[in-house]
Amino acid sequence: xxxxxxxxxxxxxxxxxxxxxxxxxxxxxxxxxxxxxxxxxxxxxxxxxxxxxxxxxxxxxxxxxxxxxxxxxxxxxxxxxxxxxxxxxxxxxxxxxxxxxxxxxxxxxxxxxxxxxxxxxxxxxxxxxxxxxxxxxxxxxxxxxxxxxxxxxxxxxxxxxxxxx
Numbered sequence: 001x002x003x004x005x006x007x008x009x010x011x012x013x014x015x016x017x018x019x020x021x022x023x024x025x026x027x028x029x030x031x032x033x034x035x036x037x038x039x040x041x042x043x044x045x046x047x048x049x050x051x052x053x054x055x056x057x058x059x060x061x062x063x064x065x066x067x068x069x070x071x072x073x074x075x076x077x078x079x080x081x082x083x084x085x086x087x088x089x090x091x092x093x094x095x096x097x098x099x100x101x102x103x104x105x106x107x108x109x110x111x112x113x114x115x116x117x118x119x120x121x122x123x124x125x126x127x128x129x130x131x132x133x134x135x136x137x138x139x140x141x142x143x144x145x146x147x148x149x150x151x152x153x154x155x156x157x158x159x160x161x162x163x164x165x
Contacts, residue, residue: 019084020084020112027119027120027126028123029126031126038072038076039065046061077139078139081109081112082142084112089143090147097144110133113140117133
């Protein structure tokens, strides 16, 4: 392994840890703060993607935001774990999809999701939900699959360049 490959793996490990810290910090938010965060994200999305949203009466805006908050929270779960496992997968390096390395990353994702949900159980107003563990693990698996796709594309490009040289 070259020095640049080792440095990239260290960078990806640091990014994996940064994602873990981010997930932990979001899980520390009590229910009110978590709702405020997801409500702010929902409102920002509605302001961008729903024409005339800003002109609606406040009560109507609040009802729409409230309806969107669940989707925002679950999407955040999925995306955070997808990103974490994307970087974890890059840290482990190129391998086959059905390998010990890939299984290890899925197990790591599942166990971190379990620990995160247990942590949330002790945060006021939050809950420990097995379906969130499954959602997090699904997001992590998608992150791994994205790295596999990325490596396949890079391999194809590299082979084409080598063949044309």
